Amino acid sequence: MAAWAERLSGVRGVLLDISGVLYDSGTGGGAAIAGSVEAVARLKRSPLKVRFCTNESQKSRRELVGVLQRLGFDISEGEVTAPAPATCQILKERGLRPHLLIHEGVRSEFDDIDMSNPNCVVIADAGEGFSYQNMNRAFQVLMELENPVLISLGKGRYYKETSGLMLDVGGYMKALEYACGIEAEVVGKPSPEFFRSALQAIGVEAHQAIMIGDDIVGDVGGAQQCGMRALQVRTGKFRPGDEHHPEVRADGYVDNLAEAVDLLLQHMDK
């Protein structure tokens, strides 16, 4: 693998995943990952452009930012690209009226959306909301549609809470795809449109940007397919096997966000 200087040359913008990179979510608000609060602060004092690019869909952006601020992070709502607002834009553009299978915490993001007489299903990381009854209702709505549309906020396999690994929306998306014989549209990482909208928000081209995440497929693979570089942190849902993933190889592996930021600031074009 090339030296860090080469791998990081010309980087102007940084996309940061949140869960597993900044903090581990969990009861009581979760816990900041050691060194991440300071790492974000240093990054924001540098000339590098920063954008938070998350698949978090259990909380509204407002609530998420509130949690992070309480943990000490320098972050504001306007700096976050998240699937729920992106989905609302798609629903409006296409005249779609969703049946929602989502977490209560994110419901307020859909306040402006017409939900009468649903002609699509929107699924997100619903946690305990993924009851059999709720899944069956979403399934029945889809089966009654002539052209069933299923939109999934992300397709993560699992994430890490302070209490352990937790099933993410991806499996439930696969369950509905299989039961209905359809394919979901994914809003969020790893969809290229989603990365591009985050880059657009900071005015940085893909080849000038680097993604830092804990998910080898959703963060690293997705960003690379979009023309970006990507580092995987060994925090959050990282597992040692990720460094030998059959399909995805990060541009670098770092112990945590603090190490990633050290490297970026050290090798940044002055």
Next chain:
Amino acid sequence: MAAWAERLSGVRGVLLDISGVLYDSGTGGGAAIAGSVEAVARLKRSPLKVRFCTNESQKSRRELVGVLQRLGFDISEGEVTAPAPATCQILKERGLRPHLLIHEGVRSEFDDIDMSNPNCVVIADAGEGFSYQNMNRAFQVLMELENPVLISLGKGRYYKETSGLMLDVGGYMKALEYACGIEAEVVGKPSPEFFRSALQAIGVEAHQAIMIGDDIVGDVGGAQQCGMRALQVRTGKFRPGDEHHPEVRADGYVDNLAEAVDLLLQHMDK
């Protein structure tokens, strides 16, 4: 399509699916499908061998047979091939100790099985038992195993209750496969071993047997891949689109079991 006489020549044994063919399950025991009670009786008076081959895994065989007898069917426990007893045999042969994610109604089938310190997960149509908490627990057990083994009792997409279409185990199997990056072993239709064990029970070769079911993939496709012929009934979960399925074409489509039995008895080799 050839004439019925040709399509049905040489049939000596009949495998009958239960749910959607004999009856629609549902609250209060469900309801017999019109004509099916008499059709089973006629079939059993004929020279044809009969075996019930079901993926039912919400009830023990004893309970299932009890329900059917109350609806008027001539059926006994020894005539039913079902996934739970077949799974118990596999667990014992391979020294597997399961974590069970199954319906309470079928738990008694596993009374003889060692469940200490689980080294595999067995999943069945758990209905309301498919809570997020239970799915997450099964996921965590699998992720802690070095060589995770997931056994699924069937892989049906959905079935029909008197109240409407209901999600079956298949979607939940897909969810765990995706989240854990593994492939499940399916016990039940459409697995060839399962059909073969039903045929063995009545001493009939695959080419001499015909399957009658409402599931174009699980019943019809599975039986055909096993060398049998198969009819699809237009009851239960049948949907008109099934007659133009991209991969599976039944040897015949009939309105219900009664019509299937009429045809069989009419064209049977005397």
